[in-house]
Amino acid sequence: MMTSPRRRFLVQSSSLVLLLTAPMIARGATLLSIRVWPAPEYTRLTLESDGALSATHQILSDPPRLVVDLQGLQLDNALRDLAGRIKADDPFIKDVRVGQFKPDVVRLVIDLKQAVKPQVFSLLPVAAYQNRLVFDLYPAHSDRLMAFMQQQETLDRQLQLGGESTSPQTLAQARTRKDDTLGDWIRQHRSELDSQQAGQPRQFARADAPRAASADARADSSPAQRPDPVRRDRRNFRTVLLAIDPGHGGEDPGATGPSGVHEKDVVLLIARHLRDLAQNTPHMRVMMTRDRDYFVPLWTRVEKAQSANADLFTSIHADGWFTPEARGASVYCLSEGGASSVAARLIAQRENAADAIGGIDINSRSYQVAKVLLDMSTTAKINASLKMARPTLSKMGELVHLHSRQVQQAGFVVLKSPSIPSMLVETAFISNPEEEARLQTPAYRKQIARAIFEGIRAYLDTNPPLARRRILT
Ligand SMILES: [Zn+2]
Numbered sequence: 001m002m003t004s005p006r007r008r009f010l011v012q013s014s015s016l017v018l019l020l021t022a023p024m025i026a027r028g029a030t031l032l033s034i035r036v037w038p039a040p041e042y043t044r045l046t047l048e049s050d051g052a053l054s055a056t057h058q059i060l061s062d063p064p065r066l067v068v069d070l071q072g073l074q075l076d077n078a079l080r081d082l083a084g085r086i087k088a089d090d091p092f093i094k095d096v097r098v099g100q101f102k103p104d105v106v107r108l109v110i111d112l113k114q115a116v117k118p119q120v121f122s123l124l125p126v127a128a129y130q131n132r133l134v135f136d137l138y139p140a141h142s143d144r145l146m147a148f149m150q151q152q153e154t155l156d157r158q159l160q161l162g163g164e165s166t167s168p169q170t171l172a173q174a175r176t177r178k179d180d181t182l183g184d185w186i187r188q189h190r191s192e193l194d195s196q197q198a199g200q201p202r203q204f205a206r207a208d209a210p211r212a213a214s215a216d217a218r219a220d221s222s223p224a225q226r227p228d229p230v231r232r233d234r235r236n237f238r239t240v241l242l243a244i245d246p247g248h249g250g251e252d253p254g255a256t257g258p259s260g261v262h263e264k265d266v267v268l269l270i271a272r273h274l275r276d277l278a279q280n281t282p283h284m285r286v287m288m289t290r291d292r293d294y295f296v297p298l299w300t301r302v303e304k305a306q307s308a309n310a311d312l313f314t315s316i317h318a319d320g321w322f323t324p325e326a327r328g329a330s331v332y333c334l335s336e337g338g339a340s341s342v343a344a345r346l347i348a349q350r351e352n353a354a355d356a357i358g359g360i361d362i363n364s365r366s367y368q369v370a371k372v373l374l375d376m377s378t379t380a381k382i383n384a385s386l387k388m389a390r391p392t393l394s395k396m397g398e399l400v401h402l403h404s405r406q407v408q409q410a411g412f413v414v415l416k417s418p419s420i421p422s423m424l425v426e427t428a429f430i431s432n433p434e435e436e437a438r439l440q441t442p443a444y445r446k447q448i449a450r451a452i453f454e455g456i457r458a459y460l461d462t463n464p465p466l467a468r469r470r471i472l473t
Pocket of ligand 1: 247254
């Protein structure tokens with residue numbers, strides 16, 4: 001009765017994907033796969049099983065290590081293999097050891113290169129995945145945002161403790177007060193947070209370093225002063241920081257074409273072409289929300305761009321559709337109310353599902369903070385976004401086939417930056433066999449990147465960056 005079918009696992013990546021060929025049988029759950037996704041910001045360890053896994057964990061120091069006890073498992077060779085497969089360049093994990101700790105408990109000891117603050121959460125089955133137990137290993141650092149979150153957690157606990165002896169009305173007032181405080185705090189500390197986080201290179205996949213001695217040096221008199229986004233040179237230009245957001249990544253493959261090409265892979269390649277074009281342009285710098293194959297939550301993409309003081313935000317996708325005939329590129333902006341079409345609403349729903357598929361801890365304080373942040377979008381910001389999206393769509397129309405001749409609008413979470421003009425480009429339909437094949441050719445990917453780049457440049461010609469500040473602040 002416990003013989004579980006062998007499982008073909010779909011995610012292809014450069015990261016470790018350990019397929020357990022002889023599934024490990026636990027009481028009530030079978031361990032199917034262990035995946036490790038190393039990334040500059042955090043490393044994710046995912047244990048996938050066909051039922052909820054029973055596990056406990058603890059962090060030990062000297063040397064730092066994470067110890068995970070999996071109940072009801074017997075050790076086998078596949079799990080022993082895990083240790084040998086950790087990449088030497090993983091920023092957080094040095095080694096993984098496994099042992100049969102007790103007759104029915106397998107212990108994983110993850111030796112760490114630095115102290116971490118793990119976020120541990122489980123996910124119910126979604127898309128191609130069954131139950132997942134996720135360990136996100138973040139560097140254990142203390143900053144003001146973290147201190148604030150801890151403060152809020154204390155308040156949460158007080159609210160919970162007071163629940164029995166306090167009237168529901170008083171509790172509701174206290175919660176409202178708490179939410180107000182949270183929003184106020186973010187507003188008051190925005191610039192402080194931005195500068196604090198911008199000073200932590202580990203948080204950003206910044207791509208501007210190689211240009212320090214070339215175009216930027218011409219744009220600004222001193223390279224040390226380059227990060228100041230409002231600095232203008234004698235010709236009244238200032239350097240524009242473009243945030244490029246390759247959709248999906250890691251556990252979230254995005255849409256998959258008929259021959260198995262993943263959206264997350266082709267959009268990363270297009271994004272890199274766009275980055276190269278922008279980096280070779282005077283007065284332009286680039287930050288990427290990811291430049292490897294790992295999952296970045298939607299709000300984190302926004303937060304990264306905000307923290308870096310990006311001027312523009314472009315998310316790059318190649319979605320699938322229900323029928324293989326759909327083809328061509330589209331450009332989307334955020335909508336204030338409903339979506340501009342049923343198709344736009346569906347596309348936004350699919351893109352917004354990225355967090356559920358990639359996996360986020362919705363109970364974490366940082367997610368709660370982000371929700372407040374993402375509700376600050378304004379009409380002015382959306383109008384500025386449309387000004388960028390329209391020339392982009394028109395330039396794309398000159399170089400690639402268009403799906404829609406109008407900029408579409410819908411409730412994309414990734415476009416909810418409170419102050420940065422943002423657009424999402426669906427470069428093609430990966431579900432269309434012809435477009436899937438084209439997306440695999442470097443020439444076509446470069447053509448798409450060129451079209452987006454020309455669109456952004458056309459926008460900047462008529463809307464220099466200072467205009468954004470006048471409109472939005
Ligand atoms: Zn997508």
